[in-house]
Amino acid sequence: MTQAAVIETLQFPDKVENDKHPPIAQRRISERLVLRVVFTEDEGGLFVVTFYPAERRHYED
Numbered sequence: 753m754t755q756a757a758v759i760e761t762l763q764f765p766d767k768v769e770n771d772k773h774p775p776i777a778q779r780r781i782s783e784r785l786v787l788r789v790v791f792t793e794d795e796g797g798l799f800v801v802t803f804y805p806a807e808r809r810h811y812e813d
Contacts, residue, residue, distance in 0.1 A: 753787060758803050761789045774801055778811060786811055 757779075765777040766786070777789045786808050790801040 753803060753805065757781065757787055758789055758800060761787050761803075762791065762798060762800075765789075780808065780812075781805065784808060 761777050761779040764779065766779050767777075769776040769778070772790075774790055774792045777791060778786050781787045784807065785805045787803060788806050788811070789803040792799045792801060
């Protein structure tokens, strides 16, 4: 994954799981995969904890 893909996922997510702690932003990156970005946010901005590609079928309704 590129830095640009992570930033794009945070700026334009397909969905954000705010019920998770920390929250997870998700964006489709291919027919088969989504990029999931775990992040925290405070007055200083966003901090990426981790990110990973995952099978869409596990996370999309």
